[in-house]
Amino acid sequence: MESSVQTAYQEEMQRLEETFSEIDRQLTALKDIPPYKGTDHTEQVLDSIRESRRRNLAVAQTEPYFGRLDFQEEGLGKPSPLYIGKVGVEKDPSLELMVVDWRAPVASLFYSFTGGTDPVHYESPDGLVEGLVYLKRNLVIRKQILQRVVDTFDRTGDQMAVTDEFLLYRLGENKDNKLRDIVSTIQSEQDAIIRAVKNSALIIQGVAGSGKTTVALHRLAFLLYQYRDQVKAERMIIFAPNRMFLDYISSVLPELGVGHIQQTTFTDWALELLDHEAKLADPAEQLRYWFQTGSARPAMDDTAPGRWKGSVRFMRWLDQALAQYEASAVPAADFSPWDGAKLTHQTIRQWYDVENRHEPLMKRRERVLARIKRWMEMELDKVWETHLKKDYKKKGSARLRDYAKHWTDYSPFGFYKELFAVGGSKALNLPGPLFAELPAELVVYTESYLKKKRVQPEDMAPLLYIRSKFYGIHGDLTFDHTVIDEAQDFSPFQIALLHLHTRNHSFTILGDLSQGIHAYQGIRDWKEFTELFADGQTAYFQLNRSYRSTMEIIYFANEVLKNGIEQPAALAVPVFRSGDPVQVVEVKEAALAAALKDAIGRLQSGDATTVAVLARTEARCEQLHKQLTAQGLPVHLIAAGQQHYEGGISVVPSFMAKGLEFDAVIVVDVDAEHYTAAAEDAKLLYVACTRALHALQLWYEGAPSPLIASIAGDFVQASAP
Numbered sequence: 021m022e023s024s025v026q027t028a029y030q031e032e033m034q035r036l037e038e039t040f041s042e043i044d045r046q047l048t049a050l051k052d053i054p055p056y057k058g059t060d061h062t063e064q065v066l067d068s069i070r071e072s073r074r075r076n077l078a079v080a081q082t083e084p085y086f087g088r089l090d091f092q093e094e095g096l097g098k099p100s101p102l103y104i105g106k107v108g109v110e111k112d113p114s115l116e117l118m119v120v121d122w123r124a125p126v127a128s129l130f131y132s133f134t135g136g137t138d139p140v141h142y143e144s145p146d147g148l149v150e151g152l153v154y155l156k157r158n159l160v161i162r163k164q165i166l167q168r169v170v171d172t173f174d175r176t177g178d179q180m181a182v183t184d185e186f187l188l189y190r191l192g193e194n195k196d197n198k199l200r201d202i203v204s205t206i207q208s209e210q211d212a213i214i215r216a217v218k219n220s221a222l223i224i225q226g227v228a229g230s231g232k233t234t235v236a237l238h239r240l241a242f243l244l245y246q247y248r249d250q251v252k253a254e255r256m257i258i259f260a261p262n263r264m265f266l267d268y269i270s271s272v273l274p275e276l277g278v279g280h281i282q283q284t285t286f287t288d289w290a291l292e293l294l295d296h297e298a299k300l301a302d303p304a305e306q307l308r309y310w311f312q313t314g315s316a317r318p319a320m321d322d323t324a325p326g327r328w329k330g331s332v333r334f335m336r337w338l339d340q341a342l343a344q345y346e347a348s349a350v351p352a353a354d355f356s357p358w359d360g361a362k363l364t365h366q367t368i369r370q371w372y373d374v375e376n377r378h379e380p381l382m383k384r385r386e387r388v389l390a391r392i393k394r395w396m397e398m399e400l401d402k403v404w405e406t407h408l409k410k411d412y413k414k415k416g417s418a419r420l421r422d423y424a425k426h427w428t429d430y431s432p433f434g435f436y437k438e439l440f441a442v443g444g445s446k447a448l449n450l451p452g453p454l455f456a457e458l459p460a461e462l463v464v465y466t467e468s469y470l471k472k473k474r475v476q477p478e479d480m481a482p483l484l485y486i487r488s489k490f491y492g493i494h495g496d497l498t499f500d501h502t503v504i505d506e507a508q509d510f511s512p513f514q515i516a517l518l519h520l521h522t523r524n525h526s527f528t529i530l531g532d533l534s535q536g537i538h539a540y541q542g543i544r545d546w547k548e549f550t551e552l553f554a555d556g557q558t559a560y561f562q563l564n565r566s567y568r569s570t571m572e573i574i575y576f577a578n579e580v581l582k583n584g585i586e587q588p589a590a591l592a593v594p595v596f597r598s599g600d601p602v603q604v605v606e607v608k609e610a611a612l613a614a615a616l617k618d619a620i621g622r623l624q625s626g627d628a629t630t631v632a633v634l635a636r637t638e639a640r641c642e643q644l645h646k647q648l649t650a651q652g653l654p655v656h657l658i659a660a661g662q663q664h665y666e667g668g669i670s671v672v673p674s675f676m677a678k679g680l681e682f683d684a685v686i687v688v689d690v691d692a693e694h695y696t697a698a699a700e701d702a703k704l705l706y707v708a709c710t711r712a713l714h715a716l717q718l719w720y721e722g723a724p725s726p727l728i729a730s731i732a733g734d735f736v737q738a739s740a741p
């Protein structure tokens with residue numbers, strides 16, 4: 021066995037040297053060709069091909085590949101090794117493939133193969149290719165040095181299934197402050213999502229740590245490779261919950277050689293499109309309101325403003341309001357620029373309703389007013405007396421200005437504000453039954469902040485919808501592909517709005533209903549989204565294996581969920597990676613800060629690089645941050661509006677930790693008051709627990725939360741702090 025490992029190692033060393041010398045040779049040859057600065061198109065194209073080869077070779081120069089698959093294509097004599105890397109490398113000038121790009125069709129075998137002796141196949145551009153896999157090997161090359169050779173399948177040996185050995189080695193590593201690419205260990209169920217066809221709205225329900233975010237980013241790299249003639253990076257967009265999260269995931273795409281993809285939050289994107297006409301109300305205030313504990317805690321049901329305004333019902337309500345506006349926007353009178361000349365109301369309406377009916381509302385207004393102006397000029401041409409002409413021209417312009425004033429040029433915000441005028445809008449002619457459909461408290465509440473030129477996150481989709489009806493959606497606002505992370509917190513209205521902006525319903529929509537902690541705006545069931553698309557436009561995937569946390573943490577987190585939710589969306593299945601039992605610890609408030617300092621010290625002197633203390637509210641986090649800082653610990657406080665995640669020790673409200681991960685996590689205040697048996701609390705605590713990779717502790721004082729009090733098993737341990 022020892023000697024076969026050695027042989028494999030030597031074989032790979034030799035192959036690696038050959039690869040490096042070929043890469044070096046090509047790079048040197050390219051260096052000798054000076055960049056082309058001229059204007060000849062063919063030369064420019066050749067130069068850009070050389071530049072992209074140069075870039076690829078530079079990537080391959082340090083870590084050319086990470087995997088090898090020996091595949092014997094049916095009808096061919098013997099298996100040939102395929103080396104799989106982040107970029108493809110061909111021998112020059114023979115074009116023989118030395119390294120296959122991980123996104124190439126044949127590379128899919130490396131990911132989809134799960135063992136066994138049966139034939140396998142992949143879809144090549146020329147049709148299905150069948151054959152047998154002989155060897156699947158993982159290779160770790162760092163800075164040109166071959167560090168590990170791990171065979172996860174060997175047809176000639178006695179092991180018939182692909183082992184997780186290499187995956188476990190990667191999962192056992194500590195994490196820093198950035199999410200990383202997983203090209204070397206993509207799992208088959210993840211690969212199916214990454215390589216799914218472009219023109220489909222993919223909805224992915226994945227348990228915590230199942231790799232949703234990572235998979236979505238790899239999918240973008242795949243789409244750019246596979247559909248290079250149809251999609252552009254600048255025309256793709258990622259929506260994430262907050263700026264800090266975007267910072268956290270910011271390394272993955274560059275690691276995959278992908279740049280220029282727009283990355284934003286829905287709110288930032290919307291405010292920009294709305295020209296910042298209104299300001300966003302302080303988000304911390306909304307979070308404080310929804311995440312408070314005790315008897316004042318509000319119900320997160322369908323009456324919540326976010327649920328109401330995020331509903332398709334509200335969208336249809338807006339349609340009616342817009343239709344009424346459309347019907348009554350054109351001033352009701354004839355237009356007479358001067359005495360003796362008249363344009364009838366019917367003619368103007370004909371221009372508005374028939375000639376320009378395909379244009380958005382404000383464009384129609386603009387076109388019709390321009391048409392009236394042209395008509396006026398033609399009428400003026402018929403007048404011969406110079407002084408009359410001058411007089412008519414002046415009068416006509418003044419009357420047209422007055423006429424246009426009665427045809428109000430609303431901004432989306434101005435229109436929306438009018439809609440929420442308590443008692444109905446006279447200007448928009450909108451009283452009566454339509455208006456009565458909205459709950460009175462919602463109207464009063466909304467009017468109160470709109471008056472101050474403030475908006476809430478739930479107003480963004482309606483405002484953008486109005487914008488689209490007013491001005492249309494132009495080229496640079498349409499996307500080739502749209503990714504929505506943490507989509508369970510999105511509303512149907514938001515998705516419907518993005519549907520208007522996205523070509524060919526090409527979406528990757530990912531989330532976890534069990535982590536739906538913003539239930540005052542988010543969905544209850546993925547059906548709320550699938551219903552927005554036509555039959556056959558969506559594909560649903562479920563990821564149940566969790567890669568982030570140890571088995572102990574996953575078992576514990578699943579119990580938390582079961583104790584608060586009758587039927588959880590799905591329970592996570594851990595990979596076989598064992599760690600310490602989860603610790604449930606009683607700590608008195610007076611001793612808390614000192615105990616935290618000790619515990620963090622112990623975790624850091626063990627294996628943990630990143631440690632997080634999670635509390636329920638921002639105020640509590642501020643207090644703990646102060647106490648820990650006073651004890652000399654270098655602690656980062658993560659608050660709403662945070663732009664960067666620094667790693668190290670963090671104090672974070674649980675709701676802000678969503679999407680992040682830490683080597684070790686201590687959740688404080690897990691008592692009966694802070695975490696009741698309600699579903700919302702179970703989801704929040706589930707999010708908190710599943711942030712931990714290797715170690716998890718839950719601290720409480722007095723009575724422990726009913727979500728954890730009864731959890732027993734060898735994966736949990738009651739212990740001293």
Ligand SMILES: Nc1ncnc2c1ncn2[C@@H]1O[C@H](COP(=O)(O)OP(=O)(O)OP(=O)(O)O)[C@@H](O)[C@H]1O
Nearest residue numbers: 202205206207228229230231232233234567568679
């Ligand atoms: N195939 C894989 N190989 C190695 N690591 C993986 C794999 N899949 C996921 N991971 C790791 O698991 C962790 C969780 O991934 P990610 O954050 O993408 O999951 P998620 O489903 O978005 O999680 P959550 O919903 O909890 O935020 C990351 O550290 C990621 O690198």
